Amino acid sequence: xxxxxxLLLCLMLFVPGVQAADQTAAPPPLAAQNVPSPGxxxxxxxxxxxxxxxxxxxxxxxxxxxxxLINKQGQDWREYRMEKLIPNAAIVLGLVALAIIxxxxxxxxxxxxxxRSDHKIKRFSTLQRYVxxxxxILFVALAITGMVLMFGRHIVIPVFGAEIGGTLxxxxxxxxxxxxxxxxxxxxVLVITFMKGNMPKxxxxxxxAKGGGLFGDKHVSAECYNAGEKGWYWIAAIxxxxxxxxxLVLDFPNFEQGRNVMTWYHWIHSIAGVVIxxxxxxxxxxxxxxMEGAFExxxxxxxxxxxxxxxxxxxxxxxxxQAVPADSIEQAKGDGLLDHSR
Numbered sequence: 001x002x003x004x005x006x007l008l009l010c011l012m013l014f015v016p017g018v019q020a021a022d023q024t025a026a027p028p029p030l031a032a033q034n035v036p037s038p039g040x041x042x043x044x045x046x047x048x049x050x051x052x053x054x055x056x057x058x059x060x061x062x063x064x065x066x067x068x069l070i071n072k073q074g075q076d077w078r079e080y081r082m083e084k085l086i087p088n089a090a091i092v093l094g095l096v097a098l099a100i101i102x103x104x105x106x107x108x109x110x111x112x113x114x115x116r117s118d119h120k121i122k123r124f125s126t127l128q129r130y131v132x133x134x135x136x137i138l139f140v141a142l143a144i145t146g147m148v149l150m151f152g153r154h155i156v157i158p159v160f161g162a163e164i165g166g167t168l169x170x171x172x173x174x175x176x177x178x179x180x181x182x183x184x185x186x187x188x189v190l191v192i193t194f195m196k197g198n199m200p201k202x203x204x205x206x207x208x209a210k211g212g213g214l215f216g217d218k219h220v221s222a223e224c225y226n227a228g229e230k231g232w233y234w235i236a237a238i239x240x241x242x243x244x245x246x247x248l249v250l251d252f253p254n255f256e257q258g259r260n261v262m263t264w265y266h267w268i269h270s271i272a273g274v275v276i277x278x279x280x281x282x283x284x285x286x287x288x289x290x291m292e293g294a295f296e297x298x299x300x301x302x303x304x305x306x307x308x309x310x311x312x313x314x315x316x317x318x319x320x321x322q323a324v325p326a327d328s329i330e331q332a333k334g335d336g337l338l339d340h341s342r
Contacts, residue, residue: 071259071260073259073260073263074260074263077266085270085271086150086151086154089270089274092274092278093274093278093281096281100281100282100285107214109289109290109292110214110290112292112293112304112306114306114310116293116304116306117304117326118325118326119305119324119325120304120323120326120329121302121303121304121316121320121322121323122301122302122319122322123224123297123301123302123303123308124298124301127193128193129299129301131189131190131193132298135183135186135187135189135190138179138182138186139183141175141176141179142176142179142180142183143273143277144172145172145173145176146273148168149169149173149176152165152169157169177251180244180247180248180251181248181251184244184248187237187241187244190236191233191236197224198229198230198233200230203223203314204226205227206221207221207226207227207228208227212226212227212228219310219313221313222312222313222314222315223312224315225312226312232279232282232283235276235279236276239272239275239276239279242268242272243269243272246268246272247269249261249262249265250265250266293307294307300329305323
């Protein structure tokens with residue numbers, strides 16, 4: 001009996017040693033042996049790491065991108081947008097705002113040197129003003145909502161919190177989506193309405209060479225539209241076309257454009273949007289508080305005769321015989337007799 005118990009005790013002491021020896025002698029894991037895991041090739045293909053743009057899988061559901069489980073390009077776009085596009089857009093818009101402030105401090109408000117006259121000249125028709133203000137209002141709505149969509153994560157949500165900020169962002173996105181197609185129509189009408197007089201001429205080069213007379217008291221001749229106004233017209237027309245087309249592609253993702261196409265147009269839309277907003281900041285400043293007498297031309301349709309003579313002298317020579325007393329315009333407005341058709 002004692003011999004049996006002694007034998008069992010020896011076996012109990014021997015078995016752990018055998019297990020330890022087996023574990024020591026066990027082969028290293030697959031990774032240490034440079035043996036690929038069975039799922040590596042599958043996930044590399046799905047995530048697009050096999051050299052293709054996207055990982056394609058077989059599916060019974062047929063449609064655009066239904067065979068793409070994970071879109072690597074979409075992740076690349078997200079990183080580019082967050083790390084480069086948004087910061088660079090903020091820098092560009094900030095520099096434009098800074099340039100306007102510096103120009104204001106250096107140049108100040110541009111007055112009518114001869115003072116206001118007692119005559120006015122018809123500059124814009126009612127149709128032109130309606131088209132301009134419709135496009136301008138839609139543009140401002142799109143610019144504000146667009147900046148919220150671009151910078152909202154860094155401004156709106158930190159200020160209002162995730163819940164309210166998220167709701168505001170969603171509301172602004174809906175405004176952006178619906179105002180976009182309306183702006184597309186109004187922009188086309190605006191380009192057609194203001195095309196006359198906005199074609200470039202040799203005279204414009206002289207205006208640009210002299211800086212438009214913005215610095216100093218040098219007189220620079222100009223027709224109905226100077227080179228600066230023509231430049232903004234063509235920026236609005238050309239860059240605006242990129243904004244509109246790319247925006248419509250993003251607004252209506254039901255014409256079989258895939259995620260990669262949407263990403264590409266999103267990039268175009270963002271860049272073009274920043275460019276046109278930068279130009280609009282300068283245009284709005286020059287047309288409102290920068291220059292005495294400029295805003296009233298688009299607000300009322302009439303401009304001061306001395307203002308026209310100083311800034312658009314060639315056009316003034318053509319129109320000076322049509323100048324009317326300022327008092328008669330105010331009286332006609334009060335009586336409701338003013339003819340807005342011209």
